[in-house]
Amino acid sequence: MTFTFTRNKTGKRTDDDNEQLEELDRELSEQPDEDTQAMVAEAQTEKGSEYDWRGVGGENRDEIPVKATIMLRERSRKLLGDLLRPYRKLIALLVVVVVLENGARLAIPYLVKVGIDSGIPPLIADNKVSKLIDVVVALAVCAIVQALARVTFLQMSGRIGQDILLVLRQRVFKHFQKLSLSFHEKYTSGRVISRQTSDVDAIYELLSNGFDGLVSAVLTLVGTSVLLLVLDVRLGLVALISFPILMVLTVWFRKNATRVYRKTRESVAAVIVHFVESMQGIKAVQAFRREPRNAEIFAAVNDDYRAANLESMRLIAVFMPSIKMVGNITIAVVLFFGGYLAFHGSVTVGVLAAFLLYLRQFFEPLQDISQFYNTFQSASAALEKLSGVLEEEPSVREPVGDAAVDLGRARGELTFDRTEFSYIPEKAVLPALDLEIPAGQTVALVGATGAGKTTMAKLVSRFYDPTSGSVALDGVDLRSLDELTLRRNVVMVTQENFLFSGTVADNIRFGRPDASQEEIEHAARAIGAHEFIMELPNGYDTQVSKRGGRLSAGQRQLVAFARAFLADPAVLILDEATSSLDVPSERLVQRALRTILKERTAIIIAHRLSTVEIADRVLVMEQGRIIEDGSPRELVADHGRYADLHLAWEESLA
Numbered sequence: 125m126t127f128t129f130t131r132n133k134t135g136k137r138t139d140d141d142n143e144q145l146e147e148l149d150r151e152l153s154e155q156p157d158e159d160t161q162a163m164v165a166e167a168q169t170e171k172g173s174e175y176d177w178r179g180v181g182g183e184n185r186d187e188i189p190v191k192a193t194i195m196l197r198e199r200s201r202k203l204l205g206d207l208l209r210p211y212r213k214l215i216a217l218l219v220v221v222v223v224l225e226n227g228a229r230l231a232i233p234y235l236v237k238v239g240i241d242s243g244i245p246p247l248i249a250d251n252k253v254s255k256l257i258d259v260v261v262a263l264a265v266c267a268i269v270q271a272l273a274r275v276t277f278l279q280m281s282g283r284i285g286q287d288i289l290l291v292l293r294q295r296v297f298k299h300f301q302k303l304s305l306s307f308h309e310k311y312t313s314g315r316v317i318s319r320q321t322s323d324v325d326a327i328y329e330l331l332s333n334g335f336d337g338l339v340s341a342v343l344t345l346v347g348t349s350v351l352l353l354v355l356d357v358r359l360g361l362v363a364l365i366s367f368p369i370l371m372v373l374t375v376w377f378r379k380n381a382t383r384v385y386r387k388t389r390e391s392v393a394a395v396i397v398h399f400v401e402s403m404q405g406i407k408a409v410q411a412f413r414r415e416p417r418n419a420e421i422f423a424a425v426n427d428d429y430r431a432a433n434l435e436s437m438r439l440i441a442v443f444m445p446s447i448k449m450v451g452n453i454t455i456a457v458v459l460f461f462g463g464y465l466a467f468h469g470s471v472t473v474g475v476l477a478a479f480l481l482y483l484r485q486f487f488e489p490l491q492d493i494s495q496f497y498n499t500f501q502s503a504s505a506a507l508e509k510l511s512g513v514l515e516e517e518p519s520v521r522e523p524v525g526d527a528a529v530d531l532g533r534a535r536g537e538l539t540f541d542r543t544e545f546s547y548i549p550e551k552a553v554l555p556a557l558d559l560e561i562p563a564g565q566t567v568a569l570v571g572a573t574g575a576g577k578t579t580m581a582k583l584v585s586r587f588y589d590p591t592s593g594s595v596a597l598d599g600v601d602l603r604s605l606d607e608l609t610l611r612r613n614v615v616m617v618t619q620e621n622f623l624f625s626g627t628v629a630d631n632i633r634f635g636r637p638d639a640s641q642e643e644i645e646h647a648a649r650a651i652g653a654h655e656f657i658m659e660l661p662n663g664y665d666t667q668v669s670k671r672g673g674r675l676s677a678g679q680r681q682l683v684a685f686a687r688a689f690l691a692d693p694a695v696l697i698l699d700e701a702t703s704s705l706d707v708p709s710e711r712l713v714q715r716a717l718r719t720i721l722k723e724r725t726a727i728i729i730a731h732r733l734s735t736v737e738i739a740d741r742v743l744v745m746e747q748g749r750i751i752e753d754g755s756p757r758e759l760v761a762d763h764g765r766y767a768d769l770h771l772a773w774e775e776s777l778a
């Protein structure tokens with residue numbers, strides 16, 4: 125089993141160390157030693173059973189019940205069919221090529237028989253060589269046909285296989301990208317990587333080796349058996365006595381291999397998941413000195429993987445030589461019995477030679493068939509998981525065709541109409557929210573941790589849809605808003621700012637790929653990022669390494685601000701977007717914000733009240749409800765929650 129780590133750019137995970145550690149801890153603590161699968165697929169457990177039967181819901185039940193393994197489930201069949209369909213004709217041609225190759229191969233021992241029995245006697249008796257030459261020519265032709273067929277097969281199947289993989293990887297990537305945030309919040313990136321690497325590889329194995337092995341094996345087994353019986357029934361029956369023994373061996377191997385290979389797949393998945401999670405959380409891991417514990421866990425999953433591989437090797441180490449031994453003993457028995465028959469003149473030497481040559485070929489495919497079974501199992505598990513992912517639909521669906529409203533540039537009026545939302549059914553995060561935000565207003569959202577501020581922002585950005593009620597932009601329900609209109613008009617800047625590998629300029633240009641260098645600089649200046657960018661080694665052309673490692677958190681925020689400013693949305697949401705800035709930088713951003721926010725609607729979520737002062741209106745949130753609503757001045761005068769917060773803040777400054 126091979127797998128490779130490809131570069132993964134899923135920026136779904138937060139940089140925030142605490143969150144990261146929590147997540148890591150949860151994942152690690154949920155990892156029972158023997159049942160690593162639970163860890164690999166921990167995410168579904170929260171969702172109800174109504175969720176289990178489709179999409180990725182069944183993934184943690186690892187694959188398919190043992191009995192059903194030779195039959196692919198419908199969706200896997202459909203996926204495989206989809207992948208193969210465009211190549212129907214070529215595949216049919218491939219089958220012809222394989223049949224041709226096997227035909228040529230099976231003809232060779234027979235020609236040897238003809239050569240010995242009918243080619244050599246005339247040569248010895250009358251010095252006539254023509255018959256032998258005929259046979260030799262035929263042999264050469266068969267050998268060439270076999271080789272050419274093999275070459276053709278390898279090239280063609282290689283090309284088809286790679287083409288299919290290309291399509292599959294493309295499809296999986298696009299699909300993962302399309303799936304809503306709610307999916308990515310529960311599907312760990314280790315699993316995403318497994319889907320794109322080891323699963324795709326397993327399918328390739330099936331396409332490149334599996335089918336070829338199976339077709340050749342069946343043709344060889346059936347063809348050889350028939351030929352043996354045709355050549356000489358008695359000798360054929362003697363040779364075929366080994367068949368039941370081989371069957372028993374094969375059944376034994378298959379049974380154990382099913383279990384062992386399943387273990388191998390599970391443990392390799394655990395290794396990948398643990399590796400990816402640890403490396404993604406490396407900051408938290410190092411900060412909290414988790415290395416020893418992590419190494420311990422890794423050692424455990426790694427050891428499981430080793431043990432599983434070892435077991436499979438042991439199995440093969442018993443199976444393969446056993447098959448060989450049975451084969452060789454059969455050859456010995458046939459030679460003995462054949463010699464006896466030849467002595468009595470009832471079998472020719474040629475037949476005996478052909479027999480021995482056939483027998484040598486006869487036992488190899490059994491190994492192929494057992495191998496095919498494993499390949500097929502891995503591939504069917506992979507198909508099952510991939511088709512599950514592909515079956516997942518974005519929970520936030522784009523409106524189709526005429527239903528999609530294109531607002532062009534929106535005014536920026538937001539309306540929450542009895543908006544209810546919950547991540548999990550039992551626990552409402554926003555219970556029936558009613559709220560009007562007129563176009564152009566700057567609203568500050570304050571409230572305790574967990575009050576639902578980010579959730580509200582996610583609803584406005586339509587990362588989620590409300591459970592009931594609606595959120596509307598300029599009076600149009602977000603659900604019927606054209607995707608492009610929505611993304612152009614609503615932009616959210618959060619505290620986790622992911623920078624993609626590329627230059628600083630590329631990162632600012634992210635929301636508007638056609639922006640010119642001047643526009644980029646203008647945006648950076650407006651937000652106060654120009655100075656620090658100019659101090660970078662290559663200014664705007666500085667490559668930010670993975671995750672923006674070369675920029676500080678505050679600098680990343682400034683880049684994200686410039687990105688948002690350049691995108692010029694009608695609605696701008698800042699979720700703790702200035703939390704990493706020092707006081708002077710924050711002041712700078714605030715000054716910039718006054719101008720930036722003038723011509724757009726803004727929702728500013730901030731714990732630091734300094735940011736709140738520029739707002740026209742403050743909403744105080746508590747457990748998903750808005751408990752205070754007014755201008756900052758009014759609220760201070762009201763002596764409510766906001767006044768308390770404000771007082772505490774002023775005292776902290778003094």
Ligand SMILES: Nc1ncnc2c1ncn2[C@@H]1O[C@H](COP(=O)(O)OP(=O)(O)OP(=O)(O)O)[C@@H](O)[C@H]1O
Nearest residue numbers: 309547548553571572573574575576577578579580
């Ligand atoms: N993806 C999620 N799945 C399940 N529950 C979630 C998810 N995200 C948030 N929650 C829950 O929803 C509630 C509101 O979270 P939210 O992120 O909106 O809080 P917040 O007001 O932004 O808090 P903070 O000030 O800490 O950012 C919390 O109780 C949180 O546990």
Ligand SMILES: [Mg+2]
Nearest residue numbers: 577578579699
């Ligand atoms: Mg929040």
